[in-house]
Amino acid sequence: MLDILAAASGAAPPPSWVSWLPIVGMIAIFWFLIIRPQMRQHKAHQEKVSGLKRGDQVVTAGGLVGKIVKVEDDYVQIELAKGMTVKAVRNTIGDVIPPAGAKAAND
Structure with a gap:
């Protein structure tokens, strides 16, 4: 019995870097599941907003649908109805609606 106790107490403790592995793992998971997809989505939105042109049909973040009359x-x-235009901040454009005659990407 004493031999087992002496062998167990003589074992070397694990290296100090082993205690950092769970933290590094959580940071990596957080990066790949949350931060990276959010950065891709932000980049796609910025490209969409920078490519706005007159005549595009858009949806604002508030849900208003209209046609772009002037880009500054x-x-x-944005013209919401005949003769009714509103001025919106460019970054609040949520999406660009494809023209009615255009085919969907998966068809």
């Missing part, structure tokens, strides 16, 4: 540096003027 930070703002766009």
